[in-house]
Amino acid sequence: MSHMTNPLATPDRLFQRRSFGALPLELQDTIFFATQCLTQAAGILLQLPQSVTAQANVLLARYWLVEPLMAHEFSDVSAATLYLTAKCSPHxxxxxxxxxxxxxxxxxxxxxxxxxxxPNNNNNNNPSAYYVSETAYQAFHTRLLALEGRVLYALSFDTHVALPHPLAVTYLQALEFLHVPKETIGGKAVQYLNAALLSPQMLYLTSQPNTLAVAAIYNAARDVGAKMPECEWWEVFDVEREELGFLVVGMRSVEGWGRKLREDMKAMGVERGMIMRKHVEAELSRRGLGVRIGNKVDAEEEAARMMDEKMEAMEVAG
Amino acid sequence: MSILESREAGGAPSPRSFAIAHQRPKNSFLGCSRITDYEVLGKLGEGTFGEVHRARSKKTGALVALKKIIMHNEKDGFPITALREIKLLKLLSHKNILRLEDMAVEHPVRSSDKRKRPIMYMVTPYMDHDLSGLLDNPSVHFTEPQIKCYMLQLLEGLKYLHENHILHRDMKAANLLINNKGILQIADFGLARHYEGEVPKPGRGGGEGRRDYTSLVVTRWYRPPELLMHLKRYTTAIDMWGVGCVFGEMLTGKPILAGDSDLHQLEIIFDLCGTPTDENMPGWRSLPGAETLQPRPRPGNLAQRFREYGSGAVSLLRELLKLDWRSRVNAIDALQHPYFRTAPYPAKPSDLPSFEESHELDRRKFHDRRAALPPAPKGGTVGRGPHDGPNASFGNDSFSGRNGVNGSRYPRNSRGPEERLPAWHRDRGLPPRPPPPADSDHGDGYRDSRGGRPRGGGGVRQDVDTYIPSYDRDAPPRRDDRPRRRDDRDDRRPDWDRRRDYDDHGRNSRTRSRSRSPIRDRDRERDRDRERDRDVYRR
Structure with missing residues (x-):
């Protein structure tokens, strides 16, 4: 039974992804981070438990390991993974x-x-801005189901995700919460685990849940100043020092990453809201990289434009 | 094809060059195989999701079964039952559990095809028989060592499932696959789900349930009394009852508890195991389905009925078919039962005979017309009771006009082998109804819109048939209006029986339509219209 473990990305795979992707690295990271945040936001609004949303985050990361980022609108991929995860869950x-x-x-x-x-948030909540017309819904629905199939296909139907959160609590119990209030250290550890979901380093694809849990506890203990056992206690939980060190640094860097990526988005002209494919395309052509990707972007643009036109025509008709 | 070519071209390639030639391209990882990786050899049968085909893998040369996943309800995307089954099967690894080897995708031939959604297949090893089909084969007689061997394997598989927190929830002979090497495997996890209670402990029976699940599970003939009385907080013991039924079926060669309705099912259970009392089934009175029950007290005839199979068999059967789900034996303890330690001892799987008759598919199909059950793997039979009155009536109303084959004038028993009833109806009749989520107890809001109608149209009746989740909503309660003719009744033949029920029904609907509630019919008509409207709207 592989309840406790996850399929991990091979170094080969990660290298391929990072080095031969069509997009510059920092753009890849921005898209990843923003889309994971969007999934989290949607999970909250849909009143899904974090256990479900977090699984969606992991599936999304796995999916993008296999399929090109620019193949679909980012928000659609987020919606499809969330839909799929929720469907398999009790919610x-x-x-x-x-x-x-x-x-x-x-x-x-x-x-x-x-x-x-x-600042400069005009702060107007205008419900007509997010009214969903029937045609818009039908279009969304079609895209959602098509992408659901796509995601399942890419993942070979392996929708199982083992999360480290319950393990972290169990480990903390074993460590008697390091003699600090349960809520403080427990909450902090869970925060680290949730933040790690957003990390463009894709920590959930490189480490097993037990390692993530131990790293989160380590960070939490450091933050709240709890006294950890003198010995190499992580070995009890099957974690090696080197991997732990890597993860500790990785988890602590998420906040910094996040700030930088937000700045990057602003620099691309995305002052507020979600980054879209059109922003990325605009940025690429601004950098003069549109040529490098050549026909692909053009074809996609063309298709997107045609779809937009069709949608408009349909909306006018309806 | 490709494998043949590469062999011809390269003569005998070294293992290394073969491996290099066949490795996955590094930069094009693909999650699933393509259907072209398999050579489809013919249809085996039809399950809930769709057809099952036999095929040969072009990569490994192994025989496999391809189970097609039909998109029942496009509105919700990929069917949740299939997703759940795949997810569970991917987590499991045991020699007595059917292995999911691969997923294969079939893209439409022309990409311009209007219905351009690809078709998915689940790929499992090919198994020669299912237990139900094997028992139907008149030339097959199980010996005691053989039964013991199968029982041990069944219990091993179930023990593994239960200790991994999985409820199978559709234990029955048709879901047990057997190959000619004597290996038995549990299949069809379409109704299975994660079990949240404590796993069984030696000597502690099924234990106490921890949370509620839907009681609309398990095919009726194999459904335990607590489910028939609508216990929702059930345990792994529900699967053990099914094992008992299967055991009895192996001993006698036919299903031992073939009830016509939920009420009748309870009656024959009481005939066999005795009436429930506070001693043998504590708390049964407080079960929701037991309120109106007034069973005539009787002791149960299990010992007499199975006397000829020896005291060991009777004792094990008694343990498995205990009314009290808390003390019903669990798989761990059943494996230790003296029955398996007394002569004649269990056979080794490798010593079991292989059954030519059963695996010669075509011969069975065309020469033994009664053996309409397809051999393994029948795949999903989830969502249907063995009687399938509801399905039959559903199909009957809808398309007998279109297809003359279906009228009751069509001679019984001579229907072609391809035309197994339930799936057949679903395939060509109206668009099938999607099975409601097996665990509707989660209160998954949006699906409830479909399930909101009173089930079975029975409304006030306490004894209304529940069957199994799916296609039963429109079912008229059949037990009352169907003339029972003992003379030609034959419990051995579930399939045949089903067909007869169905034929009866066809007759009823014409000549005795007064006896059925006209309101219900009208309702059904309206519902169907609504369904159709919705479909039209969707397109």
């Missing part, structure tokens, strides 16, 4: 709910990546 959500939530998150009124407290 299924309807395509209609997803359509509403994503329409809101992508609208100008959404507070996604644009908190009301931020």
């Amino acid at each position: 299924p959500r309807s395509p209609r709910d997803l359509s509403n939530v994503y329409a809101y998150l992508l609208s100008a009124s959404s507070t996604f990546f644009s908190p009301p407290t931020a």
